[in-house]
Amino acid sequence: MTIEKDLSLFHRHTFGMDVRAAYWAEYQSEQELTDLLQRFSDRSVLPIGSGSNMLFTKDFDGVLLHSSMCRAKALHETQDEVWIEAESGLIMDELIAQLADMDLRGMENLSHIPGTVGASVVQNVGAYGVEAKDVVKTVYALNRETMKVDELRAEDCWFGYRNSRFKSEWKDRYIVTRVIFCLFKEGHLCLDHGGLQSVFAGVDVDTLKANDVREAVIRIRRNKLPEVGEYGSAGSFFTNPVIMSSEFAKLQTLYPSVPHYDTSAGVKVPAAWLIEQSGCKGMQVGAARVWDKQPLVLVNTGGATSADVMLLAEQVQNRVKEQFGIDLTREVLYI
Numbered sequence: 001m002t003i004e005k006d007l008s009l010f011h012r013h014t015f016g017m018d019v020r021a022a023y024w025a026e027y028q029s030e031q032e033l034t035d036l037l038q039r040f041s042d043r044s045v046l047p048i049g050s051g052s053n054m055l056f057t058k059d060f061d062g063v064l065l066h067s068s069m070c071r072a073k074a075l076h077e078t079q080d081e082v083w084i085e086a087e088s089g090l091i092m093d094e095l096i097a098q099l100a101d102m103d104l105r106g107m108e109n110l111s112h113i114p115g116t117v118g119a120s121v122v123q124n125v126g127a128y129g130v131e132a133k134d135v136v137k138t139v140y141a142l143n144r145e146t147m148k149v150d151e152l153r154a155e156d157c158w159f160g161y162r163n164s165r166f167k168s169e170w171k172d173r174y175i176v177t178r179v180i181f182c183l184f185k186e187g188h189l190c191l192d193h194g195g196l197q198s199v200f201a202g203v204d205v206d207t208l209k210a211n212d213v214r215e216a217v218i219r220i221r222r223n224k225l226p227e228v229g230e231y232g233s234a235g236s237f238f239t240n241p242v243i244m245s246s247e248f249a250k251l252q253t254l255y256p257s258v259p260h261y262d263t264s265a266g267v268k269v270p271a272a273w274l275i276e277q278s279g280c281k282g283m284q285v286g287a288a289r290v291w292d293k294q295p296l297v298l299v300n301t302g303g304a305t306s307a308d309v310m311l312l313a314e315q316v317q318n319r320v321k322e323q324f325g326i327d328l329t330r331e332v333l334y335i
């Protein structure tokens with residue numbers, strides 16, 4: 001285990017805020033995590049992976065707990081499936097690259113999303129028609145109340161759109177340490193998303209491999225999203241609002257071309273479209289800016305403060321509310 005005091009977080013999260021943490025502690029096993037929690041029982045602790053879904057609004061006065069448990073192994077194999085156990089600190093995209101090289105299918109659409117295996121289940125990360133929940137079987141997490149590792153079935157994790165029980169009822173109870181994913185040897189390539197449909201138009205899906213889809217996803221993302229390390233950001237700043245059908249019908253009367261997707265909870269409207277239509281594209285506060293190629297992303301163009309980002313986010317929310325009467329909810333966690 002390593003413990004660092006009064007550490008700059010500039011390189012430890014993706015928004016590039018110039019803030020510090022009182023403690024940064026890394027663990028290499030579940031036992032070390034238990035030891036750290038006991039040692040810092042009088043301080044506030046927060047698990048952190050790559051810090052790619054966080055905005056530090058000020059210095060952090062507690063302990064940031066970072067997993068350096070980074071192994072993955074095949075657990076069991078059937079004719080169709082391979083079950084992989086991956087540790088929480090492993091970079092999700094490194095795992096996906098390895099799986100795609102073996103043509104194990106199911107996670108390739110999640111390629112190039114920054115972040116760790118542990119956070120991927122907390123967030124239920126999603127992209128191009130696939131979410132982490134589609135491949136998660138079991139989550140192992142240290143229960144801070146009992147100090148034991150619990151085995152949690154996917155169906156008990158209440159996965160939803162960028163959501164899970166780890167963000168609500170289990171918020172301060174569990175620290176994820178390992179995840180079992182179920183991958184497929186054949187089929188299961190998901191090309192439903194519009195972006196992928198156009199790349200593979202006319203191509204027989206049976207001729208494709210996981211790596212073909214992975215490469216296409218990475219190309220699309222590189223054209224749209226800021227590269228980590230080049231511009232500070234936390235990806236999509238807001239979630240896509242889901243509104244009632246009656247509300248949507250009124251919106252569609254005024255804006256017949258509004259893009260939308262039906263879901264069991266209501267009609268999902270792309271927040272990027274709402275933001276763009278409200279005239280927010282390119283809007284800037286200090287060095288924080290609405291990203292031109294994907295207005296759902298707020299970027300730090302260099303030297304932005306958290307106050308700049310928060311004010312910009314508020315301005316975007318106000319404009320969308322004024323024009324459409326829709327509240328945008330933040331996806332990014334303010335610390």
Ligand SMILES: Cc1cc2nc3c(=O)[nH]c(=O)nc-3n(C[C@H](O)[C@H](O)[C@H](O)COP(=O)(O)OP(=O)(O)OC[C@H]3O[C@@H](n4cnc5c(N)ncnc54)[C@H](O)[C@@H]3O)c2cc1C
Binds near residue numbers: 047053117
């Ligand atoms: C350029 C860019 C593009 C992005 N694109 C996407 C995208 O397409 N789809 C998508 O869903 N997201 C996207 N994101 C958001 C982000 O990458 C994901 O939310 C990712 O899962 C965060 O992983 P992380 O390790 O950085 O988590 P962090 O930001 O470090 O943490 C996120 C949350 O998880 C908690 N947490 C972290 N580790 C653990 C653990 N071991 N146990 C319990 N809780 C834990 C933290 O306390 C925090 O609440 C993007 C971000 C960026 C910067």
